[in-house]
Amino acid sequence: xxxxxxxQTSTSRKVFMVCDYALxxxxxxxxxxxxxxxxxxxxxxxxxVDVKPxxxxxxxxxxxxxxxxxxxxxxxxxxxxxxxxxVIGTVASVLSCSFLGYLFTKEEMPFRKFLYRFLILxxxxxxxxIASYIVMKSYGLLNNFxxxxxPLMISAYNIVLIKTFVEQLPASLEESARLDGxxxxxxxxxxxxxLSKPIIATxxxxxxxxxxxxxxxxxxxxxxxxxxxxxxxxxxNYLNEAQRLADQIKNTTNAAGMSQLVSNSIxxxxxxxxxxxxxxxxxxxxxxxxxxxxxxxxxxxxVKG
Numbered sequence: 001x002x003x004x005x006x007x008q009t010s011t012s013r014k015v016f017m018v019c020d021y022a023l024x025x026x027x028x029x030x031x032x033x034x035x036x037x038x039x040x041x042x043x044x045x046x047x048x049v050d051v052k053p054x055x056x057x058x059x060x061x062x063x064x065x066x067x068x069x070x071x072x073x074x075x076x077x078x079x080x081x082x083x084x085x086x087v088i089g090t091v092a093s094v095l096s097c098s099f100l101g102y103l104f105t106k107e108e109m110p111f112r113k114f115l116y117r118f119l120i121l122x123x124x125x126x127x128x129x130i131a132s133y134i135v136m137k138s139y140g141l142l143n144n145f146x147x148x149x150x151p152l153m154i155s156a157y158n159i160v161l162i163k164t165f166v167e168q169l170p171a172s173l174e175e176s177a178r179l180d181g182x183x184x185x186x187x188x189x190x191x192x193x194x195l196s197k198p199i200i201a202t203x204x205x206x207x208x209x210x211x212x213x214x215x216x217x218x219x220x221x222x223x224x225x226x227x228x229x230x231x232x233x234x235x236x237n238y239l240n241e242a243q244r245l246a247d248q249i250k251n252t253t254n255a256a257g258m259s260q261l262v263s264n265s266i267x268x269x270x271x272x273x274x275x276x277x278x279x280x281x282x283x284x285x286x287x288x289x290x291x292x293x294x295x296x297x298x299x300x301x302x303v304k305g
Contacts, residue, residue, distance in 0.1 A: 035280075040056070041053070043063070043065070044059045044061070048060040049269070065274040074229060078230055081145075081229065082231040089152055090208045092153050097153075097154065097203060098193065101158075101159045101162030102162070102188050102192050104163045105167050122156050136151070148211070151217075166192060173195075205287065212232070212282060212283060235275045235279050238271060
């Protein structure tokens with residue numbers, strides 16, 4: 001029997017591969033470790049991490065940080081508001097930007113060039129915070145849930161991405177549909193949307209992340225209205241008042257007869273780390289499912305200017 005020929009690898013090649021893998025591992029560790037550090041900090045007891053921070057594993061494993069954060073007043077309601085604004089805002093923005101991006105590809109659209117250039121202009125010029133506040137007040141959107149949705153439905157950047165993507169689709173497909181009697185709305189819903197999944201998924205990720213992380217509109221337009229407080233604004237307040245909240249948690253726990261050395265397990269930094277994890281976790285869970293569309297959508301949508 002003939003022996004199979006084995007590819008001979010030189011010593012220098014082996015050294016290069018070892019160094020290459022070591023460098024890639026180091027880069028991966030640098031990227032992952034900050035978030036890993038936050039996670040292990042949330043599972044560490046405050047008394048131990050104040051003396052010596054964790055490195056790779058929690059110090060004095062505990063779930064007290066998560067337990068006490070969940071018991072804070074308004075936490076789950078803030079999560080609900082954030083989820084609602086993210087879901088509703090993403091769907092509304094994706095549909096609006098997709099349809100408008102599709103219309104901008106039609107030569108017969110009235111004032112198409114003027115409107116498109118005016119839209120692009122808004123990417124560089126803004127009325128400012130005072131003008132925006134006056135507009136929201138005039139429309140009756142102050143202390144209104146729709147202030148989270150309506151102002152963000154149209155994004156010039158997202159419309160440009162979608163318009164560019166739609167322009168590279170075969171024109172013969174739409175022409176065939178129009179010969180069969182399909183109108184613009186039918187073509188958009190039955191043809192354009194299914195073929196534009198990559199760019200739509202990309203825009204959906206952009207909008208969802210922006211909606212989930214947004215807190216400044218809550219601070220400006222609905223300040224003082226606890227019913228409309230979002231998780232990110234709650235996080236903003238917690239980060240500013242971490243010490244007071246830590247004391248509040250200790251006092252509340254002791255008053256309830258649950259003084260199981262809580263003062264040793266809660267720290268202001270632990271509160272900040274815990275809420276950071278809870279606020280970031282949904283994005284980390286959704287992004288892997290959208291990644292396959294994300295790269296393709298960005299590449300195709302960026303080919304044309």
